[in-house]
Amino acid sequence: MLKLRPALTIGLAAAFVTFLFGGWSIVVIGLLAGAMTGLNYGQRSLKRTPREIGQEAIVPGLVAAGMVVLGGVVFSYVVTPAVGKPLAYSLFLKFGKTAVRMDYFFVLMISIVAGVLLGALASWYMASIQGLPEHTRRARLIIVLVVFLLIFPFFEQITNMQWMAAVITVQIFILLALGLNIVVGYAGLLDLGYAAFFAIGAYTAGLLNSPQIDISWNFWLVIWIAAAVGSVAGLALGAPTLRLRGDYLAIVTLGFGEIVPVVFRNLITVTLREPITRICFVGCDPVKEVRNACLYACTGPLDLTAGEKGINPIGRPLIPFTPENLFGANYLPWYFLILVLILFSIFLIRRMHQSRIGRAWMAIREDELAASQMGIDPVKTKLMAFAMGATFSGFAGAFYGSYISAIFPGVFDFSVSVIVLCMVILGGLGNMVGVIIGGILIMGTDRLFLPQMATLLKGFMTATVLPNVSHPALRDFLTFSLDPIQFRLMLFGLVLVIMMIVRPEGLVPSAERRAELHAGDEAAGAPPLEAEVAAH
Amino acid sequence: MLELKDVHTYYGNIHALKGISLTVDDGEIVTLIGSNGAGKTTTLRTIQGLIRPRHGTITLNGEDLTKVPAHEITSKGVSQSPEGRLIFPRMTVKENLEMGAFARKDKDGIKRDMERVFTVFPRLKERISQKGGTLSGGEQQMLAMGRALMANPRVLLLDEPSMGLSPILVEQIFKIISELHAQGTTILLVEQNARMALSIASRGYVLQTGEIRLQGPAARLRDDEDVRKTYLGEH
Ligand SMILES: Nc1ncnc2c1ncn2[C@@H]1O[C@H](COP(=O)(O)OP(=O)(O)OP(=O)(O)O)[C@@H](O)[C@H]1O
Ligand SMILES: [Mg+2]
Numbered sequence: 001m002l003k004l005r006p007a008l009t010i011g012l013a014a015a016f017v018t019f020l021f022g023g024w025s026i027v028v029i030g031l032l033a034g035a036m037t038g039l040n041y042g043q044r045s046l047k048r049t050p051r052e053i054g055q056e057a058i059v060p061g062l063v064a065a066g067m068v069v070l071g072g073v074v075f076s077y078v079v080t081p082a083v084g085k086p087l088a089y090s091l092f093l094k095f096g097k098t099a100v101r102m103d104y105f106f107v108l109m110i111s112i113v114a115g116v117l118l119g120a121l122a123s124w125y126m127a128s129i130q131g132l133p134e135h136t137r138r139a140r141l142i143i144v145l146v147v148f149l150l151i152f153p154f155f156e157q158i159t160n161m162q163w164m165a166a167v168i169t170v171q172i173f174i175l176l177a178l179g180l181n182i183v184v185g186y187a188g189l190l191d192l193g194y195a196a197f198f199a200i201g202a203y204t205a206g207l208l209n210s211p212q213i214d215i216s217w218n219f220w221l222v223i224w225i226a227a228a229v230g231s232v233a234g235l236a237l238g239a240p241t242l243r244l245r246g247d248y249l250a251i252v253t254l255g256f257g258e259i260v261p262v263v264f265r266n267l268i269t270v271t272l273r274e275p276i277t278r279i280c281f282v283g284c285d286p287v288k289e290v291r292n293a294c295l296y297a298c299t300g301p302l303d304l305t306a307g308e309k310g311i312n313p314i315g316r317p318l319i320p321f322t323p324e325n326l327f328g329a330n331y332l333p334w335y336f337l338i339l340v341l342i343l344f345s346i347f348l349i350r351r352m353h354q355s356r357i358g359r360a361w362m363a364i365r366e367d368e369l370a371a372s373q374m375g376i377d378p379v380k381t382k383l384m385a386f387a388m389g390a391t392f393s394g395f396a397g398a399f400y401g402s403y404i405s406a407i408f409p410g411v412f413d414f415s416v417s418v419i420v421l422c423m424v425i426l427g428g429l430g431n432m433v434g435v436i437i438g439g440i441l442i443m444g445t446d447r448l449f450l451p452q453m454a455t456l457l458k459g460f461m462t463a464t465v466l467p468n469v470s471h472p473a474l475r476d477f478l479t480f481s482l483d484p485i486q487f488r489l490m491l492f493g494l495v496l497v498i499m500m501i502v503r504p505e506g507l508v509p510s511a512e513r514r515a516e517l518h519a520g521d522e523a524a525g526a527p528p529l530e531a532e533v534a535a536h
Numbered sequence: 537m538l539e540l541k542d543v544h545t546y547y548g549n550i551h552a553l554k555g556i557s558l559t560v561d562d563g564e565i566v567t568l569i570g571s572n573g574a575g576k577t578t579t580l581r582t583i584q585g586l587i588r589p590r591h592g593t594i595t596l597n598g599e600d601l602t603k604v605p606a607h608e609i610t611s612k613g614v615s616q617s618p619e620g621r622l623i624f625p626r627m628t629v630k631e632n633l634e635m636g637a638f639a640r641k642d643k644d645g646i647k648r649d650m651e652r653v654f655t656v657f658p659r660l661k662e663r664i665s666q667k668g669g670t671l672s673g674g675e676q677q678m679l680a681m682g683r684a685l686m687a688n689p690r691v692l693l694l695d696e697p698s699m700g701l702s703p704i705l706v707e708q709i710f711k712i713i714s715e716l717h718a719q720g721t722t723i724l725l726v727e728q729n730a731r732m733a734l735s736i737a738s739r740g741y742v743l744q745t746g747e748i749r750l751q752g753p754a755a756r757l758r759d760d761e762d763v764r765k766t767y768l769g770e771h
Contacts, residue, residue: 359631
């Protein structure tokens, strides 16, 4: 009676994570797997009461969580011995400065119990809210999500899971993908050089908040300037490409993406023969300003970006009434800062999408000629898409520069553009939830799973395989060539190809696509037009 | 109301319209007939500002439209149900209709016109949340016309509304056009189906390779020897 296949699929995918990480990850992944399963079962049975749906989802939730636990147990008793590292996850609980050491078996037991309980609970809750009216359901979902996002980083810190750096990178890329989704998903303009705007945001923030040209403005001001500069750059790229479509547009944006890092690499000896800078903003010493950021009649050329060496160090955000090194001490403030930036961006983008400009983007994407017949200005609409898309990468860039505290031209290469584009396509063009899920999957794989897999594989080779291999060439091959991180770009390519074949609309298709399927059902049931007219 | 004076339009070197002059008065149905490639669609595109005429003027109630960008012409009161329909395939019927009213700000008026479109095309109301691209050909034609009506135009341009429809549906579409006319919409109707077009229009123009060859009251054109031979297929 109960269909367990979705639970098994979700469980299997989730178990793969605990198979790699073990320990405390069982708790988090068990919870997530349960929630996913619950969502899935809830949607299947909209006809029953919320209570019934919830109760039905408990067993599938337990199944999914059980598989997660199984993955964790296999990690503890099969994987760790094989890689020769008995302690692959932290046994310390950190409460601020005090650390509590725990027993290996004890950690495993707590994780298993918590994972199973949370999984079943999440499945029950997620399924039971599916039957509620759309409005309440949405509100509940958001509350649950916010609670999870608030608790997770503290849990991660206390249990010392070491996921935070990866999580923050994922968040940065999600912000980028949300921006690119405006250009590619909403307006249908293929942009292969999106990393350029990321770079422009980061360099703007870097220049205005570092010793490079001796300007150190407040982060909270600089991030807005970076966004504004980003949007201007978006206009600059958009203007010459307005008459291009499809392939041609893609090639021009590709070129733009390649040019921008080169420009930043080369802006190391800037001299001007004409006086264009005699500007001093409020609160600075005009003499000092002119001396340091000298562009005219200087003793030597100005080194704007320090080329390959990069801009370093970039100032951190300061919040009044908090310790000055708040953002230096650990990851938590960064996590919450980027979370707020993402939520803020989602809010803005949602508003835009539902407003006139959003509908204009949709119309332009569908049919430009028809759109202009409707009274939509294609020029303005496209420029707006480029400018808005670039604004959010400006935010991301400013955050990134301050977070890493150093930026180099090499970071913003083509692979960044491609990965962000992959996130947008994988999740479902034009759907923000899909884009976020796509981002978590791709960047999670890139920054969490592949490195962990690499470590485990290396350990596995050293501890288990190599002692039994004597052939030197084979030994070399096993030691140096079997690195999953080397395969990352190939993996993304593979994922894209498979997606295009299996599910071209993305993991979470946009509402339009969903309605399309729905409309197909309706059309099949209705009598054809001609027949009805003839009957009159 | 709508007036074209000596309009010349080119596609690159192709001289598609060679001095077209025509007028459409308030509350009239005027039809533009002609064989394939005569320049009918080009005339409508020129009126809508999608192609610029090289010479000549287009005025609407005395206001020069010749230099107005295409997207602003809609809000001046000219809207078109284009050849090949050009509906938005991935938007629903409702969204398509809403796009038609994009240039308008009067919410009440839009709502009223939506109701009006649904009265004229009850078929569209049944399919309100279906994708434009999944509608049948006839339904798409209705949608294109409905969308043009949503702009609450002073002049409605219809480019071959009967194209590809079954005879019964053609009759129905023409009945709807007469109804719209009776409700006070001014219409410039481009048609291959000259017989039907001339039966509902008050005046007509016959276009041949970019030039107006004949013009006059519809009844007179219907009786014209050449028109009967060439466009009505009578011998
Ligand atoms: N985009 C274009 N580029 C070049 N030539 C064009 C273009 N569009 C139309 N033409 C040419 O202009 C002339 C008039 O075309 P138009 O589309 O106005 O004809 P029509 O009267 O609407 O014909 P039909 O009844 O077949 O729709 C034709 O010779 C056509 O080949
Ligand atoms: Mg035509």
